[in-house]
Amino acid sequence: MMIAVMGAAGRVGSQVADLLLREGASIRVLEHRRPLATLRQRGAEVMIGTALDDEALLALFTGASAALVLLPEDLADPQFVANRSRMSRAIASALREARVPYVVALSSVGADRADTAGPPAGLWEFERHLFGLDETNALALRSAFYMDNLLANLPLIQMQRINGSAVRGDLRFPMVATRDVAQEAAGRLIRRDFAGHQVKLLLGPEDVSMEEATSLIGSLLGLPDLPYIQFPPARVKDALRAAGMSDEVASLLVGMQLALNQGRPFTGIHRTVESTTPTRLVEFLRDALAVGRA
Ligand SMILES: NC(=O)c1ccc[n+]([C@@H]2O[C@H](COP(=O)([O-])OP(=O)(O)OC[C@H]3O[C@@H](n4cnc5c(N)ncnc54)[C@H](OP(=O)(O)O)[C@@H]3O)[C@@H](O)[C@H]2O)c1
Numbered sequence: 001m002m003i004a005v006m007g008a009a010g011r012v013g014s015q016v017a018d019l020l021l022r023e024g025a026s027i028r029v030l031e032h033r034r035p036l037a038t039l040r041q042r043g044a045e046v047m048i049g050t051a052l053d054d055e056a057l058l059a060l061f062t063g064a065s066a067a068l069v070l071l072p073e074d075l076a077d078p079q080f081v082a083n084r085s086r087m088s089r090a091i092a093s094a095l096r097e098a099r100v101p102y103v104v105a106l107s108s109v110g111a112d113r114a115d116t117a118g119p120p121a122g123l124w125e126f127e128r129h130l131f132g133l134d135e136t137n138a139l140a141l142r143s144a145f146y147m148d149n150l151l152a153n154l155p156l157i158q159m160q161r162i163n164g165s166a167v168r169g170d171l172r173f174p175m176v177a178t179r180d181v182a183q184e185a186a187g188r189l190i191r192r193d194f195a196g197h198q199v200k201l202l203l204g205p206e207d208v209s210m211e212e213a214t215s216l217i218g219s220l221l222g223l224p225d226l227p228y229i230q231f232p233p234a235r236v237k238d239a240l241r242a243a244g245m246s247d248e249v250a251s252l253l254v255g256m257q258l259a260l261n262q263g264r265p266f267t268g269i270h271r272t273v274e275s276t277t278p279t280r281l282v283e284f285l286r287d288a289l290a291v292g293r294a
Contacts, residue, residue, distance in 0.1 A: 002026040003189050004064040004100070006051065006091075007072060008044075009034035011148050012106055015182030016068050016189070017044065023190055030060050032072070051087040057094035066102035066189045067095065071126045073119060078246040084122040092129035095136055102192045104185050105130055107140040109174075109201065110265030117264060118256025131197040139194045143181050143202045144174035144266070147284045150213055156239075157226065163214040164229035166236045166257035172207035173266050177284045180204070180277035201275040208281050216282055220289045233258060 003020055007013030008029035020027050021042050028045040029036050040046045049056025051072050061067055069091055071084050095103060110120035111127050130138045157163050181202055188194060211228045218226025231239075233254045240250035259265065 001065045002028055002045075002063060004028045004030075004060050004067040006030055006060070006068055007070045007106070008036055008039060010070075010072075011146070011178045012182050012185065013068060013070065015179055016186045019182060019186035020189065023186070025190060028060060028064065030056065051091060052083065054090050054094060057090055058097055061094050061098035061100050064098065064100050066104070066192055067100050068104050068106070068185055068189060069095070069130070070106040071122055073249075075245045075249045078248060080119075080246060080249045080252070081122065084119075085125060088122065088126040088129050091126070092133060095130070096133050099135060101135070101137060102189070102194070103130060103133075103136050103138045104188050105138060105140045106181070106185070107142045107199075109142050109144050109203075109269060111140065111142055112199075113265070117259035118252045120256075120265065127199075137192070137195050137197075139188055139198045139200060141181060141185060141200055141202055144176045144204055146181075147175045147177045147204070147279075147281055148288070150175075150217065150285075151288055157217065157221065157223070161223060162227055162229055163210070163217065164231045164236075165210065166231055166233045166254055166261070167210050168261045169211040169214075169228045169230055170209050171261060172209045172212075173260060174203040174206075174269070174271065175208050175213075175281055176202050176204035176277050177279035179284075180279050184277070201269065202277050203269070203271045203275045204277050205280050207271075213281060213285075216285050217289070220285055 003025050005013055005017050005027050008017040017027055017039055029039055031046050031048045032050055036046050047060050077083055107123045107127055108120040110116035111123035114124050127140050153163050214226055214228035218224055237250045237254045240253055
């Protein structure tokens, strides 16, 4: 019984691979750019390739009893949308050909609408392809904003002593730790306790605003007065491009931040016992920032 894992160098996938190995599962991972030598040493079978290559995907999924799938985000890709659409189709068709019986997909709040802003629009298409697989039990984990995204602003915070984005500072929205997403994904891949095509929301334990998040980051970094500034969209886009993102991706991410200000995609999304995950932002930041300083 082997479980195939996409994205094993990434934030969620690496933690899923680790949890599965700890549980004694056999895993096969897809090495893309970052080497997966540590997983190989721990017994994982490592295949090399890209999610744009049908044969690499088929090799990854053949013989798997279950698979973790995701739509990789290459933020430097000038054709981000078109390539993610290609990957969506390639992943679904390889799963079909390999007849993988159980699939857990990393998706996002907002993936229920084709017109959702930013990268989740690609996840709408991804889910549609996965839910079109008649012989596959598929569970889409629709996560809120990953807390881990906040760490991308650490260089700005450390160099300029400010935090900011185009998101309104006082707007509260759900944030989830990738460790909780990975815990759910690994558990479901092992238990395979889902049937047909299912969706599960993962919303973290609380809604948090960027001002609150900034104040927590500031106090943990010894910068108690760290301000959060709502930057004009054009300035955010320039900063994202300067950080190496393609023009297309920078526009998508700014569009997503502006949509958040209008209440999308979280309007009508309510936290329940089922969708609540344990890690609070303060706990996540304590661990993440302690590691960062070590
Ligand atoms: N960010 C959010 O707030 C959020 C919220 C909800 C859902 N999501 C979804 O969650 C998914 C996983 O997030 P994450 O943070 O774990 O991602 P991540 O840290 O960016 O990791 C991406 C993984 O995909 C691999 N990869 C990149 N391009 C690839 C390609 N062309 N072919 C095969 N593999 C490739 C990367 O490997 P290399 O590094 O070796 O290239 C890495 O292992 C995202 O793709 C997104 O769809 C994100």
